[in-house]
Amino acid sequence: MSSNEHDDALRVVPRSETLLWTLFITFATATQLAFKWAGSDLEGQEFGLRFVGAALARPSVWTAIVGYVTMFTLWINILRRVPLSRAFVMTAIVYVPVTIGAWLIFDEQISALRGIGIAAIIVGVVLINSETSG
Amino acid sequence: MTLELLTLFAVSVACDVFGQTFFKLGAIGISAGKPGIVPPSLWVAIGLVVYVVEIFVWLGVLAIAPLTVAAPIASLNYIGVMLASRWLFSERITRRQWAGAGLVTLGVIAVALTGG
Numbered sequence: 001m002s003s004n005e006h007d008d009a010l011r012v013v014p015r016s017e018t019l020l021w022t023l024f025i026t027f028a029t030a031t032q033l034a035f036k037w038a039g040s041d042l043e044g045q046e047f048g049l050r051f052v053g054a055a056l057a058r059p060s061v062w063t064a065i066v067g068y069v070t071m072f073t074l075w076i077n078i079l080r081r082v083p084l085s086r087a088f089v090m091t092a093i094v095y096v097p098v099t100i101g102a103w104l105i106f107d108e109q110i111s112a113l114r115g116i117g118i119a120a121i122i123v124g125v126v127l128i129n130s131e132t133s134g
Numbered sequence: 135m136t137l138e139l140l141t142l143f144a145v146s147v148a149c150d151v152f153g154q155t156f157f158k159l160g161a162i163g164i165s166a167g168k169p170g171i172v173p174p175s176l177w178v179a180i181g182l183v184v185y186v187v188e189i190f191v192w193l194g195v196l197a198i199a200p201l202t203v204a205a206p207i208a209s210l211n212y213i214g215v216m217l218a219s220r221w222l223f224s225e226r227i228t229r230r231q232w233a234g235a236g237l238v239t240l241g242v243i244a245v246a247l248t249g250g
Contacts, residue, residue, distance in 0.1 A: 076178060079161035085219035085227050085235075088154055089212050092238045095245050117244025120237045127234030 017081050021090070024074045029097040031067030034060050036106060086128055093125050142195045143207055149188035150211040151218045156181030158223065205246035212239045 038060035045051050055061045078087050096118050102108040110118075156177045163174030195204050216235050219225045227235075 076157060076161050076164070079158050080165045083219060083225040084154060084158045084223060085216045085225045086231070088215040088219075089235045089238050092212065092242050095242065099245075111248050113244050114248040117241040117248070120241030120244065122241075124234040124237030124239075124241060127237065128231050130230060130234075 017078075020074055020078050020081070024071060024078060024091075025094055025097060027067050027070045027074065028091070028094040029101055031064050031071060032094065032098045033101050033105060034063035034067060036102060038064055040106075089128055090125055092121050095121055136198070139195065139198050142191055142198070143204075146188060146191045146195060146208060147211045147214050149184050149191060151214045153181045153184040153188065154215050155218055155222060156184060158219070162223075202247055202249060206243040209239055209242040209246055212242065 038055070038058055041058050041060050042051070042055060045054060082090075099108075099110060099114060099118055103110055159172070160174040160177035160181065163170050163172070163177060192204075192208075195208075212235060216227060216232075220227055
């Protein structure tokens with residue numbers, strides 16, 4: 001990446017909005033699924049120092065931590081290009097791949113209410129992007 | 135709903151609004167490429183601190199209310215951030231985009247009712 005702009009540690013490589021969103025949604029989905037995985041790993045344990053120790057020994061927890069840090073970096077770069085009003089609402093789209101992932105990996109059933117909710121999120125995000133006047 | 139719970143909800147949504155506002159201020163600063171009064175990294179750091187505070191506020195909420203009650207109410211953060219962006223950053227939001235945001239919020243409420 002060559003640029004005359006001021007360099008900053010928070011700036012990452014992808015410049016295209018679509019690529020940034022694709023990466024953000026991918027990492028956000030992985031992070032949420034890692035949390036579900038971590039939750040089943042640590043189920044029933046009491047919170048405390050031993051809990052934190054047990055948590056840090058799990059790959060699921062590390063996946064979630066790395067996912068969070070990566071999401072944060074991508075998010076700041078999304079905000080450099082996209083109006084906050086549009087960007088923040090669009091993050092809700094992550095519920096769609098998370099629901100499908102939870103169904104495929106953890107065999108979680110998709111209730112009618114959840115299906116309707118996901119459909120509303122998809123239509124809403126399409127509406128928000130049909131006019132990018134931000 | 136108790137006054138304590140209402141306050142915790144309001145603070146939680148306010149944390150989202152302020153946290154995202156500080157992130158946006160940092161992002162604008164990075165893009166501007168010249169140092170402002172507040173360095174972009176400081177805005178971002180303040181935003182992160184706000185989110186750390188929110189973790190504890192949210193734990194307070196969940197100590198009183200179950201997740202399937204708390205999460206749908208917390209979905210109001212989408213509307214809160216939209217309003218803040220309009221006022222603070224003069225972002226233009228069309229009627230169609232408001233409708234989209236409303237649908238997304240309702241959708242997230244429905245998903246949250248099923249356990250998030």
